[in-house]
Amino acid sequence: MRRRDREITDISVMESIIRGSSVCRMGLCDGGRPYVVPMNFGYRDGKVFMHSAMEGEKLDIIRKNPDVCLVFETDLEIVRAEEACSFSMKYRSVIARGRASIQEEAADKAYGLNVIMDHYTGKEFEFPAQVLQRIVVITVDIEEMTGKQNV
Numbered sequence: 001m002r003r004r005d006r007e008i009t010d011i012s013v014m015e016s017i018i019r020g021s022s023v024c025r026m027g028l029c030d031g032g033r034p035y036v037v038p039m040n041f042g043y044r045d046g047k048v049f050m051h052s053a054m055e056g057e058k059l060d061i062i063r064k065n066p067d068v069c070l071v072f073e074t075d076l077e078i079v080r081a082e083e084a085c086s087f088s089m090k091y092r093s094v095i096a097r098g099r100a101s102i103q104e105e106a107a108d109k110a111y112g113l114n115v116i117m118d119h120y121t122g123k124e125f126e127f128p129a130q131v132l133q134r135i136v137v138i139t140v141d142i143e144e145m146t147g148k149q150n151v
């Protein structure tokens with residue numbers, strides 16, 4: 001990282017940024033063609049969980065190339081100034097790279113949905129079988145992540 005003074009190296013701080021984020025942006029690569037898709041998510045034990053309809057472009061790409069890049073951000077604030085070049089942005093962010101897999105088993109889907117629900121509500125839920133049949137859960141095993149802040 002060029003700006004070492006802004007680097008976050010503490011994994012627990014990076015995890016707190018992930019837990020404090022409301023949206024995960026997932027970057028995918030379809031051959032040489034990038035695709036970035038915003039998603040709700042949950043995080044537990046080094047894994048990110050997302051839910052999805054059973055078809056669509058992101059699933060098509062993951063099936064061809066499961067390498068993904070995720071971006072999380074919190075504490076966003078525009079710092080205004082008189083001069084254009086003095087404007088700035090406060091932020092805390094994490095970029096994580098990992099491999100995505102698509103969960104098709106009902107128990108795995110229910111587990112992933114509960115990680116997502118826990119992220120947004122702090123609660124767990126029961127999911128009817130017919131709901132689980134209509135969705136898949138994408139799990140990303142994080143292999144590496146970096147953190148950066150301008151606070």
Ligand SMILES: Cc1cc2nc3c(=O)[nH]c(=O)nc-3n(C[C@H](O)[C@H](O)[C@H](O)COP(=O)(O)OP(=O)(O)OC[C@H]3O[C@@H](n4cnc5c(N)ncnc54)[C@H](O)[C@@H]3O)c2cc1C
Nearest residue numbers: 023035037038039040041050051052053055056057058059
């Ligand atoms: C804040 C936020 C949270 C979301 N959370 C979830 C979630 O938890 N689960 C979920 O499945 N979806 C979520 N969505 C919707 C998600 O971004 C995708 O639209 C959706 O998952 C379908 O993706 P797909 O690749 O299957 O697209 P497809 O339906 O296959 O459509 C493909 C094309 O549609 C366009 N497209 C797809 N999504 C978007 C978009 N969001 N904005 C503009 N153009 C788009 C792209 O150009 C793409 O090439 C969320 C969206 C937002 C903004």
